[in-house]
Amino acid sequence: MLNRKEIIETIDMVEKEHFDVRTITMGISLIPCIRDTAEETAKLCYDRICKKAEKIVKVASELENEYGIPIINKRVSITPASLLTSSFCGKEVVLAKALDRAAKTVGVDFLGGYSALVQKGMTSYEKSFIESIPEALAVTDRMCSSVNVGSSKAGINMDAVRLMGEIIKQTAERTKDRDGFGCAKLVVFCNAVEDNPFMAGAFHGLSEGETVINVGVSGPGVVHHALKSVKGASVDEVAEVIKKTAFKITRAGQLIAKEASKRLNAEFGIVDLSLAPTPVMGDSVAHILEEIGLDCVGGHGTTAALAMLNDAVKKGGVMASGSVGGLSGAFIPVSEDIGMIRAAEKGAITLSKLEAMTCVCSVGIDMVAVPGDTSASTISGMIADESAIGMINNKTTAVRVIPVPGKGVGESVEFGGLLGSAPIMAVSPYGCSEFIARGGRMPAPIHSNKN
């Protein structure tokens, strides 16, 4: 029979430490739905999503019941939509609305993939698509959008970086009645991954199979709890505890992922080893770092502690899953982590420190509210900085900032639910408009030439 302590440990993880499977995301290829007109394409996409993902919510609920592990989100990711809309430029929003309707029909929380990959060049239809994003996000509820503007192999498309600064500003403006909420569903990437199950950046890459299940596990609370048993121990012992805990969490994710793919008649893709926080108490990545010994996240030592945490989670997780992918790193979204919110409120964490932290973890300047009068070129500057970190270090980086219309430093914004709330953080008063106006392409680093 199973060990009694292990059984109780699993039950405690769920009941007291917020252990859950954060998301089951079904990736669906929509390539077969491409037609000449927006209406035809939208209808076929709607039908295909509804057919493929028909049972995702039901199966997730069955698995939750059988295994006793909560499954928080059910999501769908699709082929980057810019590839579906090339023949009907200017009417992309027709597709956006159909995607949103499909998400609501199948009952998923979010649908990701209103995306474009323009890291090297941008076609006219991709430019038209990107320009449709502000309206698309304003008229939909559950659809998420992402744009990849750089990669270690291609360099950084500075024209796209410039454009995305403007798109983020327009998206905030189009959703100003909701404090710029549209921007919470829009992420700009460098080195975007094709099998990411997390939002807002999930899309179903072209190299993926027809229908794929990717699972994101979580458990900041479990790691935090486990670390309470090693107070005062050396850092290598701390790393060891994190590793063992990550192993257990990931094994649960692997089991759920396998079983979900079987029942949904889809391929098992990957388990994403990210530690994803939520705004509730006891589910915070920041609090793990504080348990390791920081007075407050954002102070000196934060980057080092985070680097160790991130690495230990991967080492434990890799052995636990047959296929690891997605973003796989600790997330540091400000509004979605109660510890980060508190640190931002008292000024302990700043955009500069967040940028440093993104060098050693996943994923970037995430869910950060900035003053509404922040210029488009300053936002482009943030995107360029994050992209450079990603490009040079061969990692995924991203920017998801919300320039909250009409609000400034000292005020805060409430998005509700998993998206949480955020104090508005100060940006540098020094601009970079001339740099951003240059456009062009930043060449890929020398170490991208490996052949």
Add this chain to the structure above:
Amino acid sequence: MKAIVTVIGKDKPGIIAKVSAVLADNLVNIEDISQTIMQGNFTMIMQCGLEKAKLKISELKEVLLKVGEQIGVSIHVQHEDIFNAMHKI
């Protein structure tokens, strides 16, 4: 299929009787059982075979949840595989 039924709560007479009666009524076979006091709580863990059971695991969970509420203990029913996955290499 095997399920692990875990009963946690304040000790009192009749917990085992009540829970095992429900299992027997539904043709759920108790294959192993252990009980102890952990963290000050009565803790009973049963490994059950559901091969001939009248209920699916999710239905059994519902039934036992109600029994737990009646007698003031918390009862979990989970597929055995989750524990094997998390704690065995």
